[in-house]
Amino acid sequence: MYLLSIDLWFLLEKALLIGGIIGLSFFIAMYTTYAERKVAAWLQDRRGPNRAGPFGIFQPLADGGKLFFKEEIIPLASNKFLFILGPAMAMITALVASTVIPWAAPFITKGGNVIPMQVADVDMGILLVFGIVSVGVYGIMIGGWASNNKFSLMAAIRGASQMVSYELPMGMALLAVLFMTGSLKMSEIVSVQVQNGWNVIYQPLGFIIFFICALAECNRTPFDLPEAENELNFGYHQEYSSMKLGFYLFAEYINMFISAAIMATVFLGGYDIPFVNEASWGLSSFWMTFISFSVLMSKICFFLFVFLWIRWTIPRFRFDQLMDLGWKKLIPLALINMIITAAVMLWLNK
Amino acid sequence: MGKQLTNRGKEVDRSPMTFLESIYLWNIIKGMGITISHLFKKKATINYPEQKRSFSKVFRGLHVLNRDAEGRENCTACGLCAVACPAEAITMEAAERLPGEEHLYREEKYAAKYEINMLRCIFCGLCEEACPKDAIYLSETFAPANYSRKGFIYKKEDLVIPHPIHEKEAYEKARGGRVEINKKD
Amino acid sequence: MGITQILFWFLSIAAIFSALMVISSKNPVHSVLWLIVTFFSISGHYIVLNAQFLAIVNVIVYAGAIMVLFLFVIMLMNLNKESEPQKHKWLRIAGAVAGGCLLLVFVAALKDTDIKHQQALVNTGNIGLIKNLGKELFTTYVVPFEISSILFLSAMVGAVVIGKKE
Numbered sequence: 001m002y003l004l005s006i007d008l009w010f011l012l013e014k015a016l017l018i019g020g021i022i023g024l025s026f027f028i029a030m031y032t033t034y035a036e037r038k039v040a041a042w043l044q045d046r047r048g049p050n051r052a053g054p055f056g057i058f059q060p061l062a063d064g065g066k067l068f069f070k071e072e073i074i075p076l077a078s079n080k081f082l083f084i085l086g087p088a089m090a091m092i093t094a095l096v097a098s099t100v101i102p103w104a105a106p107f108i109t110k111g112g113n114v115i116p117m118q119v120a121d122v123d124m125g126i127l128l129v130f131g132i133v134s135v136g137v138y139g140i141m142i143g144g145w146a147s148n149n150k151f152s153l154m155a156a157i158r159g160a161s162q163m164v165s166y167e168l169p170m171g172m173a174l175l176a177v178l179f180m181t182g183s184l185k186m187s188e189i190v191s192v193q194v195q196n197g198w199n200v201i202y203q204p205l206g207f208i209i210f211f212i213c214a215l216a217e218c219n220r221t222p223f224d225l226p227e228a229e230n231e232l233n234f235g236y237h238q239e240y241s242s243m244k245l246g247f248y249l250f251a252e253y254i255n256m257f258i259s260a261a262i263m264a265t266v267f268l269g270g271y272d273i274p275f276v277n278e279a280s281w282g283l284s285s286f287w288m289t290f291i292s293f294s295v296l297m298s299k300i301c302f303f304l305f306v307f308l309w310i311r312w313t314i315p316r317f318r319f320d321q322l323m324d325l326g327w328k329k330l331i332p333l334a335l336i337n338m339i340i341t342a343a344v345m346l347w348l349n350k
Numbered sequence: 351m352g353k354q355l356t357n358r359g360k361e362v363d364r365s366p367m368t369f370l371e372s373i374y375l376w377n378i379i380k381g382m383g384i385t386i387s388h389l390f391k392k393k394a395t396i397n398y399p400e401q402k403r404s405f406s407k408v409f410r411g412l413h414v415l416n417r418d419a420e421g422r423e424n425c426t427a428c429g430l431c432a433v434a435c436p437a438e439a440i441t442m443e444a445a446e447r448l449p450g451e452e453h454l455y456r457e458e459k460y461a462a463k464y465e466i467n468m469l470r471c472i473f474c475g476l477c478e479e480a481c482p483k484d485a486i487y488l489s490e491t492f493a494p495a496n497y498s499r500k501g502f503i504y505k506k507e508d509l510v511i512p513h514p515i516h517e518k519e520a521y522e523k524a525r526g527g528r529v530e531i532n533k534k535d
Numbered sequence: 536m537g538i539t540q541i542l543f544w545f546l547s548i549a550a551i552f553s554a555l556m557v558i559s560s561k562n563p564v565h566s567v568l569w570l571i572v573t574f575f576s577i578s579g580h581y582i583v584l585n586a587q588f589l590a591i592v593n594v595i596v597y598a599g600a601i602m603v604l605f606l607f608v609i610m611l612m613n614l615n616k617e618s619e620p621q622k623h624k625w626l627r628i629a630g631a632v633a634g635g636c637l638l639l640v641f642v643a644a645l646k647d648t649d650i651k652h653q654q655a656l657v658n659t660g661n662i663g664l665i666k667n668l669g670k671e672l673f674t675t676y677v678v679p680f681e682i683s684s685i686l687f688l689s690a691m692v693g694a695v696v697i698g699k700k701e
Contacts, residue, residue, distance in 0.1 A: 043385045043389060045393055045394040046394065046395050047397070082568075123588075123665060124588060124591045127592075131595045131599065135594060137603050138603075145606075145610050161607070164600055164603055164604075167600075208375075309382060310378075312385060313384075313385040314378055329372075
């Protein structure tokens with residue numbers, strides 16, 4: 001039987017990795033909600049949640065518990081199946097995008113087996129992330145439409161048009177990076193950066209464009225128009241309650257986590273420690289994996305903090321400003337960046 | 351431009367944005383500098399139930415109906431506080447002291463009913479000034495929140511200070527360094 | 536039966552079923568959603584053939600962008616059973632004839648091709664990987680590739696012209 005000939009160790013290894021990454025995503029997303037409230041409080045000269053546990057560290061558990069026990073309301077006139085599918089789609093797409101990220105340096109067992117800390121090192125790598133992000137629109141659109149509510153629908157359409165528009169400059173900014181690495185594989189992108197230095201040094205403009213687009217793709221302030229409370233009554237998840245609402249909110253934080261991880265991987269060298277050659281330390285493989293993982297995590301945490309910092313500083317864009325910025329500024333800038341990179345690459349390789 | 355009240359007013363610059371301004375980036379970085387500086391500032395809030403801010407010496411809070419040192423109520427229901435009250439928050443009914451009640455009320459007349467509507471009260475302290483018998487004081491606490499309007503109409507039981515002999519601790523707490531016994535005598 | 540064959544049958548059934556649902560569901564929004572499922576199963580087929588680039592581009596372009604725009608239009612038009620105008624009988628017959636003609640053309644075109652004798656490279660071919668595909672597109676097929684880009688350019692110009700018209 002062919003099915004039985006599958007390498008069971010391989011399956012176990014991947015299953016462990018997938019479980020670990022999903023757990024990590026949930027954990028980070030949970031504590032990003034806590035960090036969001038804390039950072040907001042600090043930036044506004046307040047204290048933030050500090051009642052549940054020491055420094056309020058059990059606050060996310062309390063919030064999650066509250067969401068679980070809330071009454072679940074499905075509007076009568078809504079489309080029930082799609083109403084449930086919406087948050088599920090949002091959650092699935094948020095989680096799937098983490099498959100191609102190399103989380104740490106590969107772990108080498110005593111027997112010499114190399115276990116990559118990456119679920120799938122597919123040839124498409126970063127394109128897979130793009131594919132998943134572009135599908136992520138459906139969570140918002142389906143949920144907004146199935147609610148049978150004008151405001152939800154408006155917010156869903158806003159969100160979808162925003163995400164579709166900002167995918168273009170994002171892709172173009174990324175193309176310039178791909179010119180330099182010559183591969184779409186995430187592991188290759190990281191290893192090129194380990195050798196040649198981080199991409200953010202060579203591609204500062206590309207990095208800024210990518211960062212802005214990442215904010216827009218995650219529906220974060222200043223691009224949180226789909227959730228505009230004061231114009232659209234809370235946006236596309238207005239009719240949602242209980243854990244379905246929790247899924248939408250959670251998916252947003254997981255998206256933040258994943259996009260921070262992707263930015264760290266593509267522009268900040270992934271799990272690479274700057275200025276030192278960690279391979280010469282002669283540490284055991286376990287410690288190398290552990291250190292590289294914590295380096296990546298600290299980069300991710302830095303990005304998450306910047307996300308929060310931006311949220312509590314910059315007011316929301318108007319919709320026409322959003323579209324102007326996307327189509328008239330970022331796309332031409334990204335195109336110029338791409339052409340300049342291509343020209344320099346040609347000139348250097350001549 | 352019209353007349354300015356202060357010299358801090360600034361005219362809004364409505365000239366069209368330059369290219370640098372239209373990218374927003376510089377101004378965004380400036381704004382983020384401002385917010386991050388607040389991260390290191392002293393917090394404006396305190397952990398309320400554990401820490402409390404001290405009240406001002408002249409703070410006027412909830413009313414207290416006073417007793418003398420032997421625990422007799424000072425109020426004679428003369429009605430001067432109700433007359434003085436600009437918000438008309440005080441109502442009272444007088445009654446005559448019966449024989450055998452001398453340990454309860456200091457003088458022959460007392461307030462059988464005494465109500466203050468805390469929703470009307472403006473905490474001006476005129477009742478305190480008007481009282482000839484030192485019977486009413488404004489304390490250092492404020493009216494806590496309540497679920498109904500009825501809860502804000504404070505009865506005599508809510509207002510009278512605890513007995514200075516029988517409930518010494520509660521009495522001291524309610525006094526709070528504010529109410530002096532028989533100041534005007 | 537290997538795992539690729541199981542996947543093939545699963546994806547084929549999913550693709551055909553969802554394609555049937557596209558044309559048979561009453562609600563146009565459901566049709567679009569089923570069409571998205573169809574695209575995903577086709578992408579799955581590409582992956583089985585190890586044509587990863589095609590699979591992902593199919594998802595990004597068709598499922599991620601074009602279908603979103605379809606969904607936009609349909610959601611905003613608020614189509615439903617009640618407001619849909621009854622089509623004329625002759626129109627239906629004309630539609631059936633046109634569809635039948637298309638089917639006939641397809642059958643005629645595919646009948647004589649020797650597709651039956653060519654084995655699809657399952658899991659082993661690597662022409663679908665991005666490097667090989669890029670080389671092939673920019674050397675062997677460079678002329679059709681560039682012509683198709685001109686086609687896109689003309690479509691873009693046309694869209695702008697229509698958009699500018701009062």
